[in-house]
Amino acid sequence: MNIHNLLKIALKALNNNKMRCFLTMLGVIIGVGAVIAMLAIGQGSKNSIKAQISEMGSNMIMIFPGAERRGGVRQSSDDMQTLKPSDYEALVNQASTIANITPTVNGSGQWINGNNNYPSQAQGVNTQYLDIRQRKVTQGEMFTEEDVKRAAKVCVVGKTLVENLFPDGTDPIGKVVRFGSIPMTIIGVLDEKGYNTMGQDQDDLALVPYTTVMKRVLATDYLQGIQASAINEDMTDETINEITEILRTQHKLRDGEEDNFTIRSMQELAEMISSTSSMMTVLLAAVAGISLLVGGIGIMNIMIVSVTERTREIGLRMSIGATGRDIMMQFLIEAIIISVTGGVIGILTGALATWMISFFAHWPVQIDVAAVILSFVVCTAIGIIFGFYPAAKASNLDPIEAIRYE
Secondary structure (H helix, E strand, C coil), rough: CHHHHHHHHHHHHEEEEEHHHHHHHHHHHHHHHHHHHHHHHHHCCCHHHHHHHHHHCCCCEEEEEECCCCCCCCCCHHHHHHHHHHHHHHHHHHHHCCCEEEEEEEEEEEEEECCCCEECCCCCCCCCCHHCCCCEEEEEECCCCCHHHCCCEEECHHHHHHHHHCCCHHHHHHCCEEEEEEEEEEEECCCCCCCCCCEEECCCEEEEHHHHHHHHHHCCCCCCCEEEEEEHHHHHHHHHHHHHHHHHCCCCCCCCCCCEEEEEEEHHHHHHHHHHHHHHHHHHHHHHHHHHHHHHHHHHHHHHHHHHHCHHHHHHHHCCCCCCHHHHHHHHHHHHHHHHHHHHHHHHHHHHHHHHHHHCCCCCCCCHHHHHHHHHHHHHHHHHHHHHHHHHHHHHCCCCHHHHHH
C-alpha cells in the first residue's frame, strides 16, 4: 500500500477521535511552547546583560584597594587604604596599554536645592571618566583638568538628580545646589541611560572632581578605586598584567607576597554572568523538556489504547492483503502526525507566550531559530520513538486472533 493511502487512513482514524487526539497533542504543545519560551527568556537575558556591559565598556578595568576577600574574612580599614594618588600618577606615566584612566572616590549625602532634597552620591572622578564609561554631556559641559587641579566646587549631574532637585523643569545649568553643606555649581547634565539589568538607576549620580571629594567632602588622602580602559578589548589581559606590575612596584611588594589590591575587568564579569545565565537557561529548558517527554509518553499510551480498540479492524485489513509493514506504517504515521502537529502548534504557542512576556512583563526575550528547529526535530523524533512500540505491536497481531477479538 502506498504512503498516500496510508496517510488518508491515518487522518481518518484521527478525525474519528478528535478530542482524544487534541488532548494527546496538548502535552507536546505545552512542552514545545515551554521550551521555546524558556530559551527565549534565557537568550534575551544573556544578550541584554552583554549589551549593558558593552555600554559600560567591555575593555574597562576596575582596581580596588585590598586583597580579594577569601572565606568571608572582613578586611581592616588599613587594607582599604592601599591605593594612593601616587599610584594613579604612576599608572598615567608608566602604563603604555591604558587608553583612559580615572581615580574614583565617592561620598554619600543629601543634594539640596531650596526645599527640594535627594539622597545620592558625589562621585569623584576626572575628565576621562566619560570616555571610560561611554557617557556624554547633553547639556552644558564637563569640568576641566584645571577644575580638578584646584578642587573646584562644580558638578555634572544625571537626569534623576535633575528631576528631583528641579521638579518644576527649571534649567539646572549654572544653578548652585548644596551637597550637605558644600555649595556646588551645576555645569552639565549627563545623557539618559535608565536602569541597568541589575535594577540600578544609571542616572542617579553626580560627577565631581575627585580632588574636591577627597579634600572637601571626605577629607582623605587615599583613593577608593581606579577605573581604566585598555586601548582595545583584545589587550585587556595585557593591560591588567602591566597594571599589576606597576602597582606591585609602587607598593614595594616582594616576590611571593600577596597583592594588596584587586583588579577586575568587565570582560571577566561578562564571561562570569554569561556562564551563569547559560546554566540557568539550560536548567529552564531541561525542566520544560520534561513536559515534552511526558507528551511523548502520552502519545505512546494513546496509541497502545488505539491498537487495542482497533484490533478487529487490523485483523480485517490483514485478511484482505495488508502486510505487517503496512499496519506498522499506518500507526507510525498517526503518531508522527500527532507529534508534528502538536509541535507546530507548540512553536506558535511558544512564540505567542514569548511576545506576551515581552509586552506585559517587559522582560528581554529573543527567540532562537536553532531552538525552533530543534523543537521541530525533537517532535518528529518523539513521534517515531514513542509510536514505534504500538505500531510494532499492531503489525505483529495474528489476523485470525485479531478478527475474533471482542
